[in-house]
Amino acid sequence: MIKIHFNHNEITMKSPESQPVTAIAHPNIAFIKYWGNRDQQLRLPCNSSLSMNLSGLETRTTVYFDPSLHKDVFILGGERITGAAAERVSAFLNVVREFAGVDSYAQIESQNNFPAGAGVASSASAFAALALAASTAIGLELSEKELSRLARRGSGSACRSIPTGFVEWQAGSSDADSYAWSIAPAQHWSLVDLVCVIDKGHKAVGSTGGHALAGTSPLQSLRLAHVQERVDLCRSAILARDFETFAEVVEEDSNLMHAVMRTSNTPLHYWLPETEVVLWMVKSWRKEGIPVCATVDAGPNVHVLVESAHANWVEQQLSRLPGISQIYKAQPGDGARLI
Amino acid sequence: MIKIHFNHNEITMKSPESQPVTAIAHPNIAFIKYWGNRDQQLRLPCNSSLSMNLSGLETRTTVYFDPSLHKDVFILGGERITGAAAERVSAFLNVVREFAGVDSYAQIESQNNFPAGAGVASSASAFAALALAASTAIGLELSEKELSRLARRGSGSACRSIPTGFVEWQAGSSDADSYAWSIAPAQHWSLVDLVCVIDKGHKAVGSTGGHALAGTSPLQSLRLAHVQERVDLCRSAILARDFETFAEVVEEDSNLMHAVMRTSNTPLHYWLPETEVVLWMVKSWRKEGIPVCATVDAGPNVHVLVESAHANWVEQQLSRLPGISQIYKAQPGDGARLI
Numbered sequence: 001m002i003k004i005h006f007n008h009n010e011i012t013m014k015s016p017e018s019q020p021v022t023a024i025a026h027p028n029i030a031f032i033k034y035w036g037n038r039d040q041q042l043r044l045p046c047n048s049s050l051s052m053n054l055s056g057l058e059t060r061t062t063v064y065f066d067p068s069l070h071k072d073v074f075i076l077g078g079e080r081i082t083g084a085a086a087e088r089v090s091a092f093l094n095v096v097r098e099f100a101g102v103d104s105y106a107q108i109e110s111q112n113n114f115p116a117g118a119g120v121a122s123s124a125s126a127f128a129a130l131a132l133a134a135s136t137a138i139g140l141e142l143s144e145k146e147l148s149r150l151a152r153r154g155s156g157s158a159c160r161s162i163p164t165g166f167v168e169w170q171a172g173s174s175d176a177d178s179y180a181w182s183i184a185p186a187q188h189w190s191l192v193d194l195v196c197v198i199d200k201g202h203k204a205v206g207s208t209g210g211h212a213l214a215g216t217s218p219l220q221s222l223r224l225a226h227v228q229e230r231v232d233l234c235r236s237a238i239l240a241r242d243f244e245t246f247a248e249v250v251e252e253d254s255n256l257m258h259a260v261m262r263t264s265n266t267p268l269h270y271w272l273p274e275t276e277v278v279l280w281m282v283k284s285w286r287k288e289g290i291p292v293c294a295t296v297d298a299g300p301n302v303h304v305l306v307e308s309a310h311a312n313w314v315e316q317q318l319s320r321l322p323g324i325s326q327i328y329k330a331q332p333g334d335g336a337r338l339i
Numbered sequence: 340m341i342k343i344h345f346n347h348n349e350i351t352m353k354s355p356e357s358q359p360v361t362a363i364a365h366p367n368i369a370f371i372k373y374w375g376n377r378d379q380q381l382r383l384p385c386n387s388s389l390s391m392n393l394s395g396l397e398t399r400t401t402v403y404f405d406p407s408l409h410k411d412v413f414i415l416g417g418e419r420i421t422g423a424a425a426e427r428v429s430a431f432l433n434v435v436r437e438f439a440g441v442d443s444y445a446q447i448e449s450q451n452n453f454p455a456g457a458g459v460a461s462s463a464s465a466f467a468a469l470a471l472a473a474s475t476a477i478g479l480e481l482s483e484k485e486l487s488r489l490a491r492r493g494s495g496s497a498c499r500s501i502p503t504g505f506v507e508w509q510a511g512s513s514d515a516d517s518y519a520w521s522i523a524p525a526q527h528w529s530l531v532d533l534v535c536v537i538d539k540g541h542k543a544v545g546s547t548g549g550h551a552l553a554g555t556s557p558l559q560s561l562r563l564a565h566v567q568e569r570v571d572l573c574r575s576a577i578l579a580r581d582f583e584t585f586a587e588v589v590e591e592d593s594n595l596m597h598a599v600m601r602t603s604n605t606p607l608h609y610w611l612p613e614t615e616v617v618l619w620m621v622k623s624w625r626k627e628g629i630p631v632c633a634t635v636d637a638g639p640n641v642h643v644l645v646e647s648a649h650a651n652w653v654e655q656q657l658s659r660l661p662g663i664s665q666i667y668k669a670q671p672g673d674g675a676r677l678i
Contacts, residue, residue, distance in 0.1 A: 263612040273602040
């Protein structure tokens with residue numbers, strides 16, 4: 001089993017619940033990206049990052065630890081899942097079990113209300129919801145910081161779906177200080193993320209595999225050399241609601257991450273031609289004075305970020321572009337929570 | 340034969356020379372790119388463009404009209420050339436012959452001192468030198484404007500290798516007013532173009548075929564919507580020697596052309612991973628205060644533009660990057676000339 005590093009002073013042990021516990025978490029869109037780990041096992045990132053939770057899009061997960069089970073049972077969208085995805089969930093639950101000193105297996109039922117694996121980070125909301133539901137179901141009462149650290153073990157960016165609104169994930173120096181916190185509540189800035197779905201297919205190389213390639217790009221060191229400046233600039237821009245500064249740093253950071261991806265060995269080309277069309281059109285609208293910018297995660301979809309007063313106009317324009325099969329509209333979202 | 344549209348008031352007919360005539364022309368690097376034609380046959384471009392001739396790199400071409408020949412004989416780099424390249428030369432000479440009222444075939448000997456077809460525009464210097472040598476050998480005395488129009492018929496960007504130094508090609512409204520002129524002599528600004536050769540192989544899709552695809556990209560209309568603003572901005576920056584403005588508009592224009600290329604049907608991907616590494620490193624050096632920027636033509640090579648005082652430092656840095664097989668160093672060059 002994986003060794004865990006929680007600070008026992010900060011948590012309280014409780015006796016295991018026998019009741020199912022349900023948690024909700026939103027995916028998040030990174031403004032300053034996470035790409036590459038210092039420690040692949042513990043998912044300690046090469047750099048700090050910034051994100052916003054996406055309301056409306058959510059993973060809802062129910063966990064029930066059942067002493068009569070002989071293995072974990074993972075049901076996603078109503079279907080029993082086996083193989084790599086189920087093993088990843090079990091490996092994560094092993095961390096929870098070891099920490100709680102409980103060895104029961106669990107039944108996990110999870111549902112996303114958005115398509116998985118195509119640029120909207122379903123692994124973030126999935127492991128954030130799972131961290132909260134599983135830790136609660138097993139009888140732990142974790143602080144937000146500890147929940148964020150725990151979620152990080154399942155998927156790096158999941159740690160950013162624990163706190164509310166606009167979130168910073170501090171790279172930290174070890175497992176103990178690599179976690180996320182809220183820098184501003186969801187109400188702070190009425191940004192809208194118009195998630196343009198270019199391709200609903202599952203991406204060819206998942207983020208976990210991709211992170212391991214980051215170091216093979218000659219551009220990763222350039223990306224890391226100035227990333228803390230971008231984090232600081234972006235945080236200030238968010239706090240000041242300075243869209244122009246925000247837009248420039250968000251687009252540069254996204255472009256730089258994809259430059260790293262395309263120049264890694266093996267190269268990762270996530271963009272489709274339609275991706276590039278959206279990016280350029282967004283840039284041209286901003287030149288005309290519209291507060292809009294765009295960012296792309298590890299997939300072909302484009303997250304078009306726009307101040308809410310202009311969201312309808314931008315959505316209309318986007319709907320005329322080629323290759324966009326769907327547009328999800330998300331506002332700043334809350335953190336992970338029990339229901 | 341192709342109909343020609345020269346204004347007969349502006350030229351003087353002479354009796355054909357029997358002597359070989361040799362001309363030299365330099366390739367040019369476009370700061371604001373030419374991509375797409377309104378008229379593919381006459382090579383009337385969709386937009387005006389700006390460039391700089393590249394001293395040191397040159398095509399040297401000797402033409403001799405010989406009544407005893409039964410067809411044109413084209414020798415390039417010491418080798419007899421047949422097929423498409425030779426037919427393109429003959430089609431161009433047909434324009435010259437029809438205009439001069441002469442039907443002799445010609446012997447053409449041409450040499451480039453740089454590798455052909457890999458991002459350094461050999462077709463520009465080739466057709467500029469050929470236009471000057473052939474028109475002179477056949478007995479025409481063309482003005483610079485008429486030479487530029489003529490060279491354009493061989494290869495669009497060749498019209499920019501006729502005038503000296505920094506050159507503007509006016510898209511114009513017809514064959515008559517689509518030609519180039521010098522906006523500043525070579526001595527005006529001591530820029531250096533460090534041509535980073537990423538791959539010496541011949542590019543997969545030549546510019547002539549590529550231009551025909553430009554209109555199939557949804558981004559071409561966006562590129563064209565603001566290109567005249569970029570021409571005006573870039574011209575002003577050159578005249579004022581304002582490197583920062585120059586750098587931003589040059590890089591944006593190059594990136595936008597490649598976005599058009601990548602999103603055309605079929606898509607044209609000229610960049611290699613090493614291309615992208617150079618582009619990002621150049622951008623990071625500029626952030627540190629070095630007056631350097633970069634542009635890419637229809638190939639993987641990168642033209643790194645730098646003020647001469649910083650050229651050695653930048654060249655040293657470039658030489659440490661992966662995948663650059665050679666660096667040519669060119670300063671602003673003269674126009675086409677007889678020797």
